[in-house]
Amino acid sequence: MRKIKVLSSCVVFLIVLASLSSSAQQKKIGIFDGQVDVGAKTKPGSGIYVPQTQQYLISGAGYNVWFDRDEFHYVYRKMKGDFILYTRAEFVGWNGVEDHRKVGWMVRKSLDDKSAHINAVEHGDGLTSLQYRRTAGATTEEIKSKITHANIIQLERKGNTYTMRVAKIGEPFVTEQVADLDLGDEVYVGLFVGSHNADVTETGVFRDVSITVPYPGIADQRTQMTLGSNLEVMEVATGNREVIYTVPYSIQAPNWTTDNKSLIFNSSKGVLYKFDLATRKAALLNTGNVKNNNNDHVLSFDGKMIALSSGVKELGGSIIYTVPVTGGTPKQITPKGPSYMHGWSPDGKDLVFCGERGGEYDVYKVPAAGGPEVRLTNTKGLDDGPEYTPDGKYIYFNSVRSGLMQIWRMKPDGSDQEQVTNDDFNNWFAHISPDGKWMVYLTFLKEEVEPGIHPPYKHVYIRLLPIGGGKPKVLAYFYGGQGSMNTPSWSPDSKHIAFISNTNTGESTK
Numbered sequence: 086m087r088k089i090k091v092l093s094s095c096v097v098f099l100i101v102l103a104s105l106s107s108s109a110q111q112k113k114i115g116i117f118d119g120q121v122d123v124g125a126k127t128k129p130g131s132g133i134y135v136p137q138t139q140q141y142l143i144s145g146a147g148y149n150v151w152f153d154r155d156e157f158h159y160v161y162r163k164m165k166g167d168f169i170l171y172t173r174a175e176f177v178g179w180n181g182v183e184d185h186r187k188v189g190w191m192v193r194k195s196l197d198d199k200s201a202h203i204n205a206v207e208h209g210d211g212l213t214s215l216q217y218r219r220t221a222g223a224t225t226e227e228i229k230s231k232i233t234h235a236n237i238i239q240l241e242r243k244g245n246t247y248t249m250r251v252a253k254i255g256e257p258f259v260t261e262q263v264a265d266l267d268l269g270d271e272v273y274v275g276l277f278v279g280s281h282n283a284d285v286t287e288t289g290v291f292r293d294v295s296i297t298v299p300y301p302g303i304a305d306q307r308t309q310m311t312l313g314s315n316l317e318v319m320e321v322a323t324g325n326r327e328v329i330y331t332v333p334y335s336i337q338a339p340n341w342t343t344d345n346k347s348l349i350f351n352s353s354k355g356v357l358y359k360f361d362l363a364t365r366k367a368a369l370l371n372t373g374n375v376k377n378n379n380n381d382h383v384l385s386f387d388g389k390m391i392a393l394s395s396g397v398k399e400l401g402g403s404i405i406y407t408v409p410v411t412g413g414t415p416k417q418i419t420p421k422g423p424s425y426m427h428g429w430s431p432d433g434k435d436l437v438f439c440g441e442r443g444g445e446y447d448v449y450k451v452p453a454a455g456g457p458e459v460r461l462t463n464t465k466g467l468d469d470g471p472e473y474t475p476d477g478k479y480i481y482f483n484s485v486r487s488g489l490m491q492i493w494r495m496k497p498d499g500s501d502q503e504q505v506t507n508d509d510f511n512n513w514f515a516h517i518s519p520d521g522k523w524m525v526y527l528t529f530l531k532e533e534v535e536p537g538i539h540p541p542y543k544h545v546y547i548r549l550l551p552i553g554g555g556k557p558k559v560l561a562y563f564y565g566g567q568g569s570m571n572t573p574s575w576s577p578d579s580k581h582i583a584f585i586s587n588t589n590t591g592e593s594t595k
Contacts (some may be wrong), residue, residue: 101472114141115141119162120161121159127283142290149281150509161276165271173293175290182287186279190277192273201223204217212233213235221518232256235254235521246265246266257510276294297534301589312588312589313587315586316329316588321582334353339360341575347359347362351392372395373410373413375406390407390408392453396422405425419438442460448482451539466484466537468483475519483514483526489536491507510529513529519577521552524549528547540567546560
């Protein structure tokens with residue numbers, strides 16, 4: 086498999102360091118509580134966490150994870166209840182000794198080598214599978230994935246049902262599932278490496294490792310957003326992700342300032358914050374008496390102003406205001422709601438928004454200085470998320486008019502409306518890169534979400550598409566949805582995006 090580039094020349098030193106860490110096996114390793122060699126005579130393995138890159142390097146040996154017993158190295162924590170495990174995993178180096186060396190996630194009833202367990206695993210030859218042992222000492226069973234060489238590995242538990250979602254980076258998930266596997270409420274959860282050879286040690290590197298505790302129930306459009314939040318930044322060219330801020334409550338919709346110094350986001354408390362990228366500290370952004378702000382806020386192209394949406398019950402719901410990006414007294418723009426802000430024109434003269442008028446949600450345009458609104462779409466069903474391209478030639482939006490939610494575009498006067506995406510997903514909130522070459526958008530799975538809603542706390546993708554068309558690429562796989570990327574979040578150099586992922590632990594699990 087490919088060697089992960091970010092390891093660069095330091096990988097040899099780190100692996101040597103890992104091999105010396107066995108004396109500290111029970112110390113905390115990143116988000117995990119300990120590590121162990123499973124199997125009585127297993128050659129010692131090791132695991133370390135590299136904070137600078139938020140990666141785990143794990144080395145392990147052992148005859149196999151198969152038949153009635155296992156030998157491997159395990160970095161673990163104990164958990165109860167439901168969870169979602171996610172990582173991007175690779176072997177270090179191009180070739181290994183055995184085709185069936187293994188890297189992946191494992192959930193075990195105990196640390197005994199014959200324990201009941203389940204694992205989502207990639208083998209050295211690319212075989213990707215869901216393997217499980219129902220009772221202690223039983224023969225291991227296997228469900229092979231329909232794809233091979235998956236390096237995105239997710240394993241989810243809901244009660245006694247375990248779901249494996251795997252993908253080659255850039256592609257959508259492929260799913261396999263095992264039901265009625267009772268490992269008990271409290272289990273061991275962790276990353277593992279096995280060499281399939283008792284005399285050989287293999288090393289895996291694990292990136293973007295997260296343990297998510299999901300929302301207890303089924304989230305819908307009315308679900309109050311209370312889960313903890315991770316503010317993440319992604320380098321678009323490489324897919325490298327970094328969690329830069331975590332809080333035990335809901336923050337939403339980061340906007341990147343044009344000076345490349347800050348992100349602006351809202352919280353569930355109804356206020357906006359300005360997050361300093363250098364100090365990684367958040368400060369309250371003054372919006373005067375307008376303090377019921379939602380996740381529809383957008384910076385003007387020149388970076389001097391921010392337009393925001395704030396709930397005003399007596400005016401019909403969300404109302405659009407503008408305020409200097411440094412803070413100040415907001416100016417009311419729309420006289421009635423609901424009006425949900427989504428885009429500035431490049432010249433700063435107009436705003437576009439999603440408005441509900443007479444029971445229909447459509448795209449509207451209004452002067453940024455205030456004035457009469459102009460309706461730009463009038464088809465039956467929801468039209469939402471309008472945003473100008475940097476050259477001002479198009480407004481992109483999402484519409485349910487063709488069945489599933491898809492990305493569309495039109496001229497600034499509402500003419501020449503045409504469909505841009507046409508696939509088997511629900512696609513929302515297209516954001517055009519400042520250089521005008523790309524768009525990213527949020528994708529919901531149609532088996533989880535109806536076309537006309539965008540709830541929180543779902544399995545979602547951020548996908549990338551050339552502005553001229555082509556095949557979309559999955560940039561990020563995560564747990565989120567509403568509030569993750571409702572408004573533009575590109576860095577001014579078009580190299581990074583920011584977004585929010587969620588978990589129910591009340592503290593960081595990344």
